[in-house]
Amino acid sequence: MSDGVEDADFTVRRLLELKKVGPTVKEWTLECFRVCGINDCKGARWIRCRRFVEREIAKAETKLRNIRRRPSQTDELYYLNSYCGLAAHLGISLSLTPLPPPFLITLLIPAHSVSIPSKSTVSCETCQIKSRKIKNISRRLKRAQTNLRSHKLCLISQSKSANRLARSNKRLSKENHRLRDRVARLSERYTVVERNFRFLENANEVAQENLAEAHSGIVNLSDDRGVFSPDTVRTVMELSDYGVADERVGGVIESVCRLVGVQIDKVPSPSTVRNISLSSLTVAKMHVSERLGDAIDAGEYICLLSDETNKKGNKYQLFGAGLAKGDGGQDVMVFGLTQVADKTAKTAFDVLRERLDSLGGLGRGSEIDQFTDRFLAATTCTMSDRASTQLKFNAMIADYRASVLPKITAGWDKMTSEEQERTLEFHEFYCQLHTIANLTNVVLEILAEHERIVTGKEVPDLSPTVFAVVKEVARLFGDRSAGMHGCALEFKAWSKQNLSDCSFPSFLGHRFNVVFLLAARIFSQKQKLVQIIDECGGSKVELVKLAELLRLPLISEHLQILGMIDQLVTGPLWRVAENLKHVLETRSHASLLLSWVGHCKGDPISFFSRVSPVPSLQTIAAGTEEMLGKLLSVATSESSLEATVLLMEAMERYFKCLFVDFIDGGKYSGEVSEDTVERTQCALGHNRHIESAFGFVDRLHTHSPNMIVPRRLAKLMISKNHTTR
Template sequence: MLGLAEEGRDHYDRFRRAVSKIDAESKKKRKRGKDEYLKFLKNAAFTKEYFHSDCIVENNFADVGNSEQGSEETCTESSVIVKAHHQYCQTDLSCYIDLKSPAKTTSSIKKLHESCLVQYDTVVEKCRKHARVNQTLKNWRNYNKKLLLNTRNFRKSLNKLSFSNKKLHKLLGQKNQNLATLKKSLRDKDDLLQALLAKIDNVQSGKVQLKEGKSYSNETFKAVVNLKLLGVADEKVGKVIEIVGELAGVSFDSVPSASSVRNFALASLRLGQIHVKHKLDDFLEDEKSLCLASDETTKGTAKLQAFGVHAPDGTFLCVGIEPVAEKSAQTAFDVLEETVSGLPEASADFFKKVLVSVSCTMSDAARTETKFNELVSTSRSKAIPEIVSDYAKLTEPEKEKFHQFSQFFCQLHILANYTSVVLKSMLEHELVVRGLSKLEEPSVFVLIKSVSQLFGQRGSGLHGILQIWTAWCTRYHVNRYSFPAFVGNRFNILFVIASRIFFHRHHLLEFIKECEESKPALRNIKDLLENEMVTEHLHVLGLCDQLITGPLWRLSEGCDHILNTCSYSLQLQKWLETCSVSPVSFFDGTSPTTSLEVESPTNSLLLLRALVNRSPTKMSGEVVSLVCKASLEYFNRAFVDFLPGGKHCDDDKNIREMTECAPATNRNIESVFGMMSHFYDTKPNMRVD
């Protein structure tokens, strides 16, 4: 306040008002930011000129700090521009120095000095307090830093402990699981040990318990079923068990009676039905396409219908063999529905689910089976919208994929029917050669049946020729001298026997010459073997076995996919067309396709070599021409669906995937009927149902 004018009180009041305005403005600037606040302080600092100026307008201090706009306001022409300064006075002194009154100046200065000392001591004390507070705050800050560091370290340790705890819990769970498994294993072993100890006690006492409570044990049930599989009669099962017990030196508390054995058989039938149901459930769960196989036969007075399904992995499941009142497609379909729906724990729509999973059928080409396949296709189309979820939301291509359905026919039946085609051609040739108008069967067929009857593996024991023939071949070191039986073989057995007769024709003539007088039945065979036409027919039949029927049979049973028939049927067609025009091509020993030349231990290279080494004649060429033309017509009709233009010729990826489950033959169902034939022959009184 040393620079104030005489009118000190007025200047002092003006100074206080300016300080108040600056203080209010500084608060506003402080809220806006640190940089703007500092700039304001520089512009608002008091200088020496402020106290010597008489015309400074107080409102100047209200607008200080507006440096953003780049201008400062002035009061008059003589107003002083407020400039930045780092020091300004904010001390409200309680005394006023009047420089014009020397008398008062000394006392004023003294008072001012005392006041300054007091304020100085106050400020020093405040500074000390502030220093102590500041040091305390520093100590607290250091303490908090250490505390935070310890907290972080503790958190890291806690995380590590939590991770270790989880690992320990997981390990503990595994150990508990292993312990539970071990306890269960120990209990099972203990039960087994107790059972074995009980059996040992029974053996030591010489008596074995076959019953567990009031029922026979599972081991007894298994033994009875095995005895039934061996053909033991119901009333003899108990006696067999007693005989075995006597052999082992033990006795039984009781043995199953005939009625109990029959109940065991019925129970095993129930187990078989449960097995079929579980297998069908597995097929449906895998959502794989199935092939429905069916066939019918007559055994005595009973008509039987068999059903089975093929899975893509090659699994075959016999669904059932049921007696039917008549051979009709509708009856067969009703029996199929009743059989599948009657399986244990089958739901109401189980049969429809099975139908939807069936994408193709396998059967023979009989009219009844063809109509049955059509009924399956129609019922399947009706069941698809009910079974397939969200069927209405599917696109047309997706719906069409669900409705794809194929019918296949057994290729073994094609080979079986091919025999009559070849024999018919040879009969026509023989009628022309011999100049006859009518003949029941070709002479070569008579020869084949006669040789099979007298020299075959199941030949007639009345004449006793087979034993003599076997000894004769052994003496002269003749290999592969056996002939398959003609009866009991359905497919290409005629061609197999023909190739064997052609190979051994000279051996047979030599044998017959030695035994002709003692065995008059051989004279007819001798006449046929010496007939040139019959020899040519044997030659052609043998080549058919080596080049057509044998490879086709093996390929149909071993092909990877039934649609592979498209390739080899086309190659067979082209080969037959060539042979019908140029019969010489038939005798070179080359199969229609290399894929048909499947090696088999039942074939001998000697047979094929003997057939190929014989030079063709004019007569054999005529026979080949007739046979190839008839064969071409027959195979074109049999493989019409697999040849170009057929419904199975389009090798579409979806069709190939849907028909992956289809076999090329119906041999599994035929095998089931073969077993039934065995039962009818060996156990005529056995119940079919």
């Protein structure tokens, strides 16, 4: 007997019979392969069959238990003879052997015919009922088969549709990615256009307001609260910087507005101008703080400039910061004008720290408690005069800088000893303009000694007769001569009439080489001065005495020597010091100057020669060829040569002492490391900016003696640091 299944599939009944071969799934699977006639029982097919057998047997047992709870032999037979789906799962065609008795049963199954017993053979009513049921089941199976084929065709159609949709989805995904990129680009363009639109919208509003003001004919300098606009405040600060008096600022603004045909609602009152000028000190400090803070953050080096002075019985201390510029020059920021009780180095150092602390919290990104330390750590050199208090002050700066560098320098402990020494390197430079100023006393002392030798009279060390002549000419014929004398006006009118216009600067108000400049001009105009005195001033004793002194040969010799020093020494040194791109360039002109002085000491006649042995000084000699020609037009005497030898010996000692660091054997002679050159790039060759600031303060004392110190400091910083420009 058999189950009637051939070349189709396993039935549930046959699947359950596999459990009789052994207790394990492996044995069931091997029996399944044996019954199917398959020898290849390895690989993926083995795994798939094993999983299927284990799952279907468990499911069949559960199903049979559920059927037997509601006894129905027909349902049980139908279920036992249904396909389990192994062939479709493995993708094979089975050739099955019949089952041994007592498992024979004939059922109607798909794709095979089922033999139905005739009525003659069926004597039992139960069999007829079962036969009808089998027929019904067969019909239902056929319908199920038909539905299965329909569902299969539907699934195939849906699979093809899904494939088409997948391809469309892939294509649309690419298109979506492309569109997203385009949307991102358009979004960026939209952001830019929106920003430009808002800017243009604001500009349009401002233009509309300006147009409305233009149509109304009145420009409002203040808002509804009566507060002046920032542009008005800046204009007031600029006018104050230009020297316009507080009471005149409003009138100047009105005059300019009338010039351009504009009406304004109101102008600042004098008290408002004073308040704005006083508050401008904060603006000036913020400017200095931001400039220094940016330089420190950028790692730039700073040269500290300092000096002190007396003005109207008050002692003042002033500081400045030299910063290297890209073109090789230096930029100076003046700060810290403070009235002090004394000029000690300790007072100057305390004032410096106080000024730096006040600047620390005003700029960008610099903390108050670190700005001073960072500033002094970035300070690699100083510029000052040679006063003892300044020398002590420079030493205090160097010591304090050495104490803070390890604290604020990143990676200090990881630096080598050589790198630490280079970082701690500190340089002190001295104003070369003071060298020129102090040369005056050296020259006057030598001329006084020469006068004593020639005349045998007692002459004070620093007051030779030629010095009295220079001061007397400046007093009587200078730009600031008193009106009671009347000599200056007559001399100017006489000079213009004789086509020889020449002026004498006032002796007062000048600190440096005015003695040499005056001597050169007096020597060139000596004959004309004597002539005008004889013609116009015969009744004035002081003029007669001055004419007698001008006629003395010794005075002429000394005036000639002073004039030649102005043409060949002090004038060139002044311009060289002001135009140095780097302070170390002093080495070249210092060595040339000493070489020239030594040559003139051995050959004094070369001092009066037009061709200088120092070409660099000769090419930038001060004055015109006419003045130099007049100085050389008079023949030199033996007395002049003797004075020249004495003078060259004294100048040689003087210049060797002051330029000791720049000549052979000095600190900066020979080759200097690139690191030293970079660290001293911020140093100037002079301290003129501080001296100029003191001159500005002196002018404020003269013209505005009652001005308070904060406003004086504000005007100084705004003017010297070009804050409003």
